[in-house]
Amino acid sequence: MTGIPSLADLVWARGYTDPAWARRHTTSGRELVPSRSVWRGLDGASALPAAPAGALDDLTFTGPHGQSLTLTELLSRAETDALLVMHRGLLVHEEYLHGYEPHVPHFNASAAKSYLGLVAAVLAHEGHFDRGTQVAKIVLELAGTAFGDAQVDHLLHMGTQMSYAGRPYDKALEAQRYFAVLAPQLRPYGYTGPTTIREHLATARATAEPGAEFRYENGNVEALAEVLRRVTGTTTSALLSEMIWSRIGAEEDAYYLLDAEGSEAACGGFSATARDLARLGEMIRCGGAIGDRQIVPDAVASTIVSGVPDGYPHRVRFPAAPPEAPATLSYHDLWWIPNDPYGSFMASGIHGQRLFISPALDLVIVHYASQVISPSVPQIPLVQAFLKIGTHLCG
Template sequence: MTRARETGPTRRVWRGAGLRWDLPEDPRDLDHLLVDARGAAMKLTEFLASAETDAILVAHRGKIVYERYFHGMRPHDVHLSASVAKSWTGLLAALLIDEGMLDADRPLAHYAPELGGTAFGDASIHHLLHMGTVMNYGGRPFYKPLEAQRYFAAVGIVPRPAGYTGPTSVKEHLATAQAVAPPGTEFRYDNGNTEAVAEALRRVTGVSLAELWSERVWARLGADEDGAYCLDSTGTEIACGRYSATLRDLARVGEMLRRGGTVGDRQIVPERVVADLANVPPGPARRALPTGAVRPIGYHNFWWVPDDGHGTFGARGIHGQRLQVSPGRALVIAHYGSHVMSPSVPVPPLEAVFAQIGDHLAG
């Protein structure tokens, strides 16, 4: 999880030439906080060990109150954020929609004509941003875990089997998607939706996703380190889940959003764009069910929205990658993990524990 830049091609996301944004610290002893993890009471440190946490940072009212690193990870190390990266693409899309550069009601094929006639090409940007494309690949029945592995093979994340003759890039993969129902009739979480939106962003701006994310957010954030996107065989960023950053830089994105898009006296993201992130539109995205969840939550512009009364929205990735922003609790939690995904290993209830941390800090 911390070696992506050493195991394959990546593209730098420049941190910019500005000064680092230092978040003040107000350490709190949360190690011994008792939390309820699906009926089992344990100390927070015990829960983090069971969740295979690599690093966690809790910021409350703009101050870092808790920060821990495990498994050899250090503050300056970058870590894969998995599908947390989807939310970066969603935020960029929301920015360009707000500016009128991207039309949410137009189909992807308007921006990428070569994908016309495919499930993603014929879906609107709005439907893509809400995982509303109801598709299969190559005529196969859709089964999410298997299709995720096929996608990883296509873009080179995992080894391809002997005799493999399938797609070998992001765009080739997208071209194999066939619609099986009209867009917007079902919530179907799939990496292709994010890759499709990322392609639209490249077309309307004329720059790579890495350059766009740096220009609009990363280089204006006061980040500690450069970020990095992993690339496919054609040099295209893997937008859906191969972004690496330090823990503090992940938290900086969250704190910027909690503050309504500001860093100091600079408006990085318009406040109206941030406020809209928790406004899930009518439709199937109001009943999204992430892995390990016990009840549906909302999904908007590639952000998860639990409707918990605190205006919370968050980014989630496999193996325990999380960024939770809870304006009503004045809370931001960034979390990296290496939790095993297996039918025999329950997904750690990270969000439930984060809520308990927030309640404790609120007193």
């Protein structure tokens, strides 16, 4: 990679209007704020048997303006850092761009929400908590807040409505305020707001009954993470390591970014290598198992698509979609569901991070990118591209 920015200057890149700045952020998180490892365990890395499918290079894809793009052109426009495609358990495509290296953990952004949702679903399935329990009964200091008044299941489906510190709710501004809580260098001069995630959550007041509407908001995930810490008595990092990361044959430790009191940024502060994320996806695709070893109960892994509870919206709009876009997706346990014919679902992050799993196509795709987020920069239709890859491989 050329022209890489200095970490010391990253504070001046608020908004990440250049992909090089975004890429510096997505690959260097633990150099910017404190972090905690998600241990890979003592076992050796599990194999990712390869069977390259060179024919993918001959495919054409539809771009954001309806133009025809080759795979190389698509990845370039998506500011792709890594693309891994697994089909029927074989690694058929693995590509790294812009100097990103396979052993370096990459920022997953909001894709991390789905991994926490998986952990929560397993713990609920095993009886560690009841989804219908009011959050304040588990996390006492959230009593009287929008999250404390909600049930755990509301958090898992983005079912709360709130305003923070009496402000009118604005999704983009609240996301920036959350980043300021986590990273002191992102705080404006004279900042007097919350300095920890829990302090931030404590300022949330309900503006509607929980469960009435879908609103994609980081606070739901941070409140859920605190619930899981109280229920299990351990950190988010240790919990993910014990339940999943140390059991999938990961090659590298993953890590979470931490706030000032050592709580993980569960809604988006997670980084891992693309190969290890592919292992996670394969485990889920195979009903929660790796070979004859069950990692996640099949009853959890097989109901991500079918488990949207009654009373919740079954069609929602992707956060980056324009207001006039139709609501076509579903959302369950912090996973996005495209409602395609193949039972697909995905974890999704703001800069183009995707873990895409399509059981009927026997497909797992990991996409890491450093996209600029701006109304003037059209987003690449990645899901359509993934489905074309999957149907081609099945053909």
